Amino acid sequence: xxxxxxxxxxxxxxxxxxxxxxxxxxxxxxxxxxxxxxxxxxxxxxxxxxxxxxxxxxxxxxxxxxxxxxxxxxxxxxxxxxxxxxxxxxxxxxxxxxxxxxxxxxxxxxxxxxxxxxxxxxxxxxxxxxxxxxxxxxxxxxxxxxxxxxxxxxxxxxxxxxxxxxxxxxxxxxxxxxxxxxxxxxxxxxxxxxxxxxxxxxxxxxxxxxxxxxxxxxxxxxxxxxxxxxxxxxxxxxxxxxxxxxxxxxxxxxxxxxxxxxxxxxxxxxxxxxxxxxxxxxxxxxxxxxxxxxxxxxxxxxxxxxxxxxxxxxxxxxxxxxxxxxxxxxxxxxxxxxxxxxxxxxxxxxxxxxxxxxxxxxxxxxxxxxxxxxxxxxxxxxxxxxxxxxxxxxxxxxxxxxxxxxxxxxxxxxxxxxxxxxxxxxxxxx
Amino acid sequence: xxxxxxxxxxxxxxxxxxxxxxxxxxxxxxxxxxxxxxxxxxxxxxxxxxxxxxxxxxxxxxxxxxxxxxxxxxxxxxxxxxxxxxxxxxxxxxxxxxxxxxxxxxxxxxxxxxxxxxxxxxxxxxxxxxxxxxxxxxxxxxxxxxxxxxxxxxxxxxxxxxxxxxxxxxxxxxxxxxxxxxxxxxxxxxxxxxxxxxxxxxxxxxxxxxxxxxxxxxxxxxxxxxxxxxxxxxxxxxxxxxxxxxxxxxxxxxxxxxxxxxxxxxxxxxxxxxxxxxxxxxxxxxxxxxxxxxxxxxxxxxxxxxxxxxxxxxxxxxxxxxxxxxxxxxxxxxxxxxxxxxxxxxxxxxxxxxxxxxxxxxxxxxxxxxxxxxxxxxxxxxxxxxxxxxxxxx
Ligand SMILES: Cc1cc2nc3c(=O)[nH]c(=O)nc-3n(C[C@H](O)[C@H](O)[C@H](O)COP(=O)(O)OP(=O)(O)OC[C@H]3O[C@@H](n4cnc5c(N)ncnc54)[C@H](O)[C@@H]3O)c2cc1C
Numbered sequence: 001x002x003x004x005x006x007x008x009x010x011x012x013x014x015x016x017x018x019x020x021x022x023x024x025x026x027x028x029x030x031x032x033x034x035x036x037x038x039x040x041x042x043x044x045x046x047x048x049x050x051x052x053x054x055x056x057x058x059x060x061x062x063x064x065x066x067x068x069x070x071x072x073x074x075x076x077x078x079x080x081x082x083x084x085x086x087x088x089x090x091x092x093x094x095x096x097x098x099x100x101x102x103x104x105x106x107x108x109x110x111x112x113x114x115x116x117x118x119x120x121x122x123x124x125x126x127x128x129x130x131x132x133x134x135x136x137x138x139x140x141x142x143x144x145x146x147x148x149x150x151x152x153x154x155x156x157x158x159x160x161x162x163x164x165x166x167x168x169x170x171x172x173x174x175x176x177x178x179x180x181x182x183x184x185x186x187x188x189x190x191x192x193x194x195x196x197x198x199x200x201x202x203x204x205x206x207x208x209x210x211x212x213x214x215x216x217x218x219x220x221x222x223x224x225x226x227x228x229x230x231x232x233x234x235x236x237x238x239x240x241x242x243x244x245x246x247x248x249x250x251x252x253x254x255x256x257x258x259x260x261x262x263x264x265x266x267x268x269x270x271x272x273x274x275x276x277x278x279x280x281x282x283x284x285x286x287x288x289x290x291x292x293x294x295x296x297x298x299x300x301x302x303x304x305x306x307x308x309x310x311x312x313x314x315x316x317x318x319x320x321x322x323x324x325x326x327x328x329x330x331x332x333x334x335x336x337x338x339x340x341x342x343x344x345x346x347x348x349x350x351x352x353x354x355x356x357x358x359x360x361x362x363x364x365x366x367x368x369x370x371x372x373x374x375x376x377x378x379x380x381x382x383x384x385x386x387x388x389x390x391x392x393x394x395x396x397x398x399x400x401x402x403x404x405x406x407x408x409x410x411x412x413x414x415x416x417x418x419x420x421x422x423x424x425x426x427x428x429x430x
Numbered sequence: 431x432x433x434x435x436x437x438x439x440x441x442x443x444x445x446x447x448x449x450x451x452x453x454x455x456x457x458x459x460x461x462x463x464x465x466x467x468x469x470x471x472x473x474x475x476x477x478x479x480x481x482x483x484x485x486x487x488x489x490x491x492x493x494x495x496x497x498x499x500x501x502x503x504x505x506x507x508x509x510x511x512x513x514x515x516x517x518x519x520x521x522x523x524x525x526x527x528x529x530x531x532x533x534x535x536x537x538x539x540x541x542x543x544x545x546x547x548x549x550x551x552x553x554x555x556x557x558x559x560x561x562x563x564x565x566x567x568x569x570x571x572x573x574x575x576x577x578x579x580x581x582x583x584x585x586x587x588x589x590x591x592x593x594x595x596x597x598x599x600x601x602x603x604x605x606x607x608x609x610x611x612x613x614x615x616x617x618x619x620x621x622x623x624x625x626x627x628x629x630x631x632x633x634x635x636x637x638x639x640x641x642x643x644x645x646x647x648x649x650x651x652x653x654x655x656x657x658x659x660x661x662x663x664x665x666x667x668x669x670x671x672x673x674x675x676x677x678x679x680x681x682x683x684x685x686x687x688x689x690x691x692x693x694x695x696x697x698x699x700x701x702x703x704x705x706x707x708x709x710x711x712x713x714x715x716x717x718x719x720x721x722x723x724x725x726x727x728x729x730x731x732x733x734x735x736x737x738x739x740x741x742x743x744x745x746x747x748x749x750x751x752x753x754x755x756x757x758x759x760x761x762x763x764x765x766x767x768x769x770x771x772x773x774x775x776x777x778x779x780x781x782x783x784x785x786x787x788x789x790x791x792x793x794x795x796x797x798x799x800x801x802x803x804x805x806x807x808x809x810x811x812x813x814x815x816x817x818x819x820x821x822x823x824x
Contacts, residue, residue: 019718020718021715040633058745058807312807313806313807324809330794333800337800341705341731344714366707379503418701422700427699427700428691429691430691430695
């Protein structure tokens with residue numbers, strides 16, 4: 001261990017407080033990522049892609065997966081991934097956020113991966129009655145998978161292995177606006193089990209019916225994890241290419257992370273998790289998503305400030321750089337302060353998720369509430385302090401503004417997360 | 431590098447030889463300092479073990495567990511937080527040996543003789559004159575807002591030794607013996623009713639050259655070390671577990687008195703609570719950076735946030751207190767022995783917090799520092815560059 005590392009270990013040990021600093025490994029990952037994105041995700045490239053038919057950059061995603069292992073960062077080494085923690089995942093997200101990179105990292109490598117990792121425990125046997133369709137649905141029974149082995153867990157592991165190298169991209173089919181439990185829905189399912197078709201029981205297939213709106217990172221996904229209502233609730237794996245599955249891209253506020261609506265019309269799904277395990281999987285996925293999105297927001301805010309500062313140093317009005325006007329300097333200084341705080345909040349949330357700290361729900365709610373506001377503030381200041389050029393389509397400021405505002409609404413608004421804190425830290429309302 | 435267990439063992443060995451109940455408080459603290467268990471990250475021989483700063487908590491916890499007498503953090507904060515790091519960085523070996531022990535134990539209180547009637551934010555413009563007569567310096571001038579001068583044995587003095595050069599270049603740093611002839615301290619009453627600070631008149635006060643800290647003409651550099659420590663110090667005034675700062679009594683009142691709750695106050699409380707907790711995490715991150723030997727410019731940020739949050743939270747607390755907020759605990763003019771932002775009544779806390787954005791560099795000046803030194807933004811056009819101090823317009 002390095003001397004610094006040793007001192008930190010002593011410090012962490014002495015006080016039991018998570019290490020918030022960036023490790024050498026995290027810094028190296030961020031550096032490598034920055035140089036790759038610098039080549040392949042320059043603002044003009046990102047902007048052009050928002051107006052193309054393929055708003056997600058699959059080539060870039062494959063490169064990030066192959067060169068940096070980003071697709072499998074959180075996946076255990078035994079399942080072919082990098083075995084990294086949420087800390088490294090957050091460091092990567094910060095850099096991706098600073099480029100507004102149009103890749104399904106958050107949806108696949110974080111949210112769907114977290115769901116599968118949490119669902120990884122065996123779910124068959126002993127966990128209550130077999131799943132049934134919701135009362136209002138047609139009588140339906142999910143097909144029992146063949147064999148008696150804990151199929152869901154092996155299935156999850158198989159799937160993780162395919163995701164690890166970017167070969168398969170997976171999205172969790174819930175609206176991007178969904179806040180994690182406890183304040184968000186315990187199980188955000190708008191899809192129900194439908195009656196089985198001939199032969200389903202033998203092939204281990206269940207039928208799903210319903211609509212999910214405004215889903216992030218589902219456009220480039222090959223597979224979907226679909227929460228379905230029933231008794232108990234279940235999480236199914238659905239092939240995007242299967243009959244009965246359709247998707248429609250939405251004109252989204254943030255076209256660097258274009259949303260889509262999903263329809264399931266007796267779509268075939270295979271069971272991944274049921275009952276408590278399914279709930280656990282979805283809750284873990286959304287919480288991880290909110291924490292890592294907070295890190296993205298830090299990266300975005302820092303990038304907006306950096307752009308603004310360098311512009312303010314060069315742009316001259318009244319025969320001096322506009323950055324010498326104190327009214328502007330103080331606004332940039334305030335942003336820098338806010339970002340320092342946001343960074344601490346995001347680092348803490350990632351650290352709590354990494355170690356399974358019981359404070360994680362508080363940490364995630366704080367990080368998402370605070371970082372959302374800072375990112376929006378930074379992007380708005382970026383537009384304002386650039387003047388007219390900042391209001392153009394050509395300048396990248398609007399990409400950041402749209403992403404910042406969209407991200408602040410995603411996975412729970414700041415207000416919703418503060419409301420969650422009220423319950424978590426015992427500050428009840430009137 | 432020492433490990434936590436080794437520090438723990440040293441404290442236990444020390445306690446085995448020094449019964450906390452038997453010795454006088456001062457003797458016990460002196461011995462603790464001499465054993466290197468005062469501030470463990472200081473060098474050996476100067477109250478430390480050259481250990482990680484993070485291990486301080488380990489040592490303190492051992493002493494606390496043994497019910498040993500400890501230092502009073504609200505007494506001599508300027509000595510411990512500002513004089514000590516400055517002396518450690520710029521003092522001679524002899525000065526370090528002479529002063530650091532008394533600073534840590536609190537036996538000798540220190541104050542900061544920087545601000546003057548004509549030089550506050552523009553500290554480098556100060557006019558207090560120190561002239562050499564060969565062996566010692568003869569100092570004449572006036573200082574203001576000098577916190578704790580009425581308790582102080584020593585003052586950190588910044589004075590002008592050369593009026594003929596640019597303002598930053600003509601300054602020298604001294605330790606001023608507050609008991610010397612020619613040093614007069616008068617209370618200045620604050621808006622809180624009491625007088626934490628004072629004005630200090632220096633009239634041909636003599637300072638031996640052996641009490642000069644750092645080279646002649648390099649006072650500005652030394653003063654900046656003091657100011658940096660001051661900011662970190664103010665910001666860390668209450669670092670501890672969750673809700674340990676100004677938000678603590680507010681959250682407690684909210685929980686205890688449901689009849690005070692309204693939807694509007696609830697929204698604001700949650701926003702303030704979140705910010706206070708995020709600021710605490712940023713403080714932790716700053717401490718970890720210091721412990722890793724990588725101090726960042728975040729100290730100025732922390733002080734800015736600390737001031738704003740204290741002001742907002744204490745203002746909120748008054749509204750929550752409603753009718754009780756109309757009361758004040760005590761307007762008596764006193765010269766307090768200890769200084770704390772967090773004690774007394776909500777209305778005292780509210781009033782005292784107004785000073786947080788003025789003392790130790792105003793929030794406006796801190797924003798300038800962040801903008802120029804951290805972000806590299808150009809300075810405003812200035813009239814004082816290249817002009818000798820004596821020729822500056824006044
Ligand atoms: C409670 C308290 C305790 C103190 N204790 C001590 C102490 O122990 N020792 C000591 O030496 N001093 C002490 N001070 C003094 C303190 O450091 C000064 O008050 C402070 O630096 C401001 O100086 P000033 O009062 O002269 O105000 P000024 O510098 O005159 O400032 C007046 C206003 O103008 C603003 N301003 C000034 N220059 C600029 C600029 N360039 N850009 C934008 N705005 C500007 C300031 O922010 C402020 O709002 C203390 C002050 C307080 C309130």
